[in-house]
Amino acid sequence: MIAHDAGQTEICGQPFTIVALSPYILDMMLALGVEPAGYAAADVTKDMLQRPKFDNPKQQIPYLGNRLTGQPVNLGDRHSPSLEAIAQLQPDLILGEGWQGTQGKYGLLSKIAPTVLVDDSKDGWQHSVEIVSKTLDKPKQLQQIKADYEAKVSAARAQLASAASKYPRVLLISSGSLSQAIYPYNDTVFSRLLEQLTFQLVDTKSVLSNNPTISLEILPQLESDITIVVAWNDAEKSDAQGWEKIQQEWNSVPILSQMPASQAERVFFLDARLSTIRGPVAAAAILESYLSFLTPLN
DSSP states (O other): OEEETTEEEOOOSOOOSEEEOSHHHHHHHHHTTOOOSEEEESSOOHHHHTOSBOSSHHHHSTTTGGGOSSOOEEEEETTSOOHHHHHHHOOSEEEEEGGGGTTTHHHHHHHHSOEEEEOTTTTTHHHHHHHHHHHHTOHHHHHHHHHHHHHHHHHHHHHTHHHHHHSOEEEEEEEEETTTEEEEOOSSHHHHHHHHTTOEEOOOHHHHTTOSSOOTTTGGGSOOSEEEEEEOOOOSSOSSOTHHHHHHHHHHOHHHHTSHHHHTTOEEEEETHHHHHOSHHHHHHHHHHHHHHHGGGO
8 A cells, every 4th residue: 555645555566567647757767777658748749749659769758768778658748648548558557746636637547547646845856756666666776766866966065065165155047038937946856956065045035025936137136156047948939949048048138147147157057857857867967967067166
């Protein structure tokens, strides 16, 4: 009997045919050494929706596809996965996120197969992977994931100690278009990792006044030593992708390019797709990115 974030589910025997309803779930499954029979992705293109399988996962599934040896059935977009396609797989287990079980969907999924849903709002992926590992009966793999991650963070903390001392204040934001909306990005996998590396997150609440977004004019008031922008591409037609587009936009706005962090070349950009994945594999990729641009600041 597995206790999870949507209730309790009885698992009979070792699940073999498993459905992963999001990149977050796929991340944790692959970290535990388990591949799904079916997968519901994020930001699915029209071309991909027409494909019955992920026949080229390395290209079709960012950051995770290179860990797949098989070709999981395409279940559509994670926000509206195909119940028919899931049922046709006759799965032993369905793994998804808490929000995917709202509006009666948990009951519908549970009629197809035992369903376990997890929520990363409770201590991030470390909470979720505990439930997933118990569901898949992978205790040894769970301990290895924890040990490997803690070792990587410990080594990175030592490597970045000088940079964290010289430039402690980090402004962490996210945007798909700087002229449209800029969001504070504390309390995420990105921010939790920065805090583990002993950097201090700039508090944006004092200038927001219950506004969920930050205006271009407000940004210079948020004093920081380092600015990190988690960027995606809001433009329907653009040659630049994700963080590259936002970087070009940032450099073209005088009020931003004149900020002290910009003048000191301490503004960095990350791929927002990692925030959708946000499990242990994604966390390791974020850590590698931090090391790549923060180590030179030592």
